[in-house]
Amino acid sequence: MTDLSAFYGPNAGYVLDLYDQYLANPAAVEPELRAFFTDFTPPNLNGTTTVLPASAPAKPGVDIKAVVGAASLAEAIRDWGHLAAQLDPLGSPPIGAPELDPGFHGLTEDTLAALPVEAIPTDVSANAANAAEVIRNLRHIYGGQIGYDFDQVQIAAERAWLREAVEHGRFNQPLSTEQKHRLLKRLTEVEGFERFLHQTYAGQKRFSVEGTDILVPMLDVIIRDSATAGVREVVIGMAHRGRLNVMAHVFEKPYAAILAAFEGGKGKATAATDTSSDNGITGDVKYHLGAK
Known part of the structure; x- marks a missing residue:
């Protein structure tokens, strides 16, 4: 066995540390670990597999600190x-964070390039040649123009599913020209x-x-896909921002009914025939009666 992907993050470094102990003195580790390490051949720094003679295994050249640093x-x-993420169209640099610098973790680009992809178990390592390429792939995903925040999800399986979806690019699919035109039209309406x-x-x-314009086309997709899956009713409760x-x-409440709330009593003229209007009642904001 040479694949460390079963061990998450720094755990891979811990496994290699235990393997070092096993090589020095097999009796120093538990029987279960001895059985595991019998068929275990870890990757070395140049990305190849270290073949260990059965009689006198040589200690592999794996830098445990580098592996842990890469995972960190x-x-x-x-x-x-x-x-x-570069968000300013005028080119001002992003604020960054010291934790994003390899040096913060005791690494250099050369050190990362020398580590095998197994040092960073992740779905983006499939086509990478070494750990440096894995890191570049992760920077492309998490330092792009889509932000992902799911650390607050308390169920580990759900967090794992979200991470797998993000790192497989499921949320960043290319759009066809027709889809781009349709999205532009929708955002222009908004x-x-x-x-x-x-x-x-x-x-x-x-x-x-403003600032959350994508909410409307996002709801379009959610409702469309829900209907395709058999959903017959959607109830939306939302914050104030963007309700109008x-x-x-989304609910296709007529513009006239919405504008009537701004015009006050002028809306009564349309209210008699428009069941989606607010019947001339304005209240403190223009949407407390919602829409159906």
Whole structure:
């Protein structure tokens, strides 16, 4: 056995440390470990497999500290990679984090290049030649323009599923030209509606969708896929921000009914024939009656 992917993060380094103890004195480890290490041949620093003679096995040249450091760097990228994302179109550098620097973990690029991919068990290591390429792949995923935050998920199996999905690129699929046009059209509707409200009803109380515009096309996909899976009813409870846009573009509440709330009593003229209007009732914000 040479695959360390069964051991998560620093655990791989711990296994190699125990293996060193086994090589020095087999009696120093538990019987179960001795049985495991009988068929275990760890990768060495140049990425090949160390073949150990049965009679007098040679101690493999694995830098345990480097393995642990590489695993620690990989975890830091998962946790703090978003701080290295280039988001400013004008080119100002991201704020970064010291934990994202290999030197913080006692590593250099050459050290990472010398480590085999098994040093960092992850789904992105499949096509990598060494640990340095694995780290570059992780930086591309977690330092890109999509942020992932699921550490608060308390069920380990769910966290593992999310990580596997992220690192397999499931949430970053390429879009066809038609899909891009459709998405642009939807975002233009969302942005146009917000601009109209801002310019026409300046100073009136509302909570803009600005900054979360993608919410509307995201809900489109969720509802469409839910319907395909057999769901017949969707109930949405949400924060204030973006509700007007969700009501207009997801629930298809007529613009006239929404604008009537801004116009006050003027909305009564349409309320008699429009069951989705607020019947001229405005309240403190424009959407407390919601939409159906």
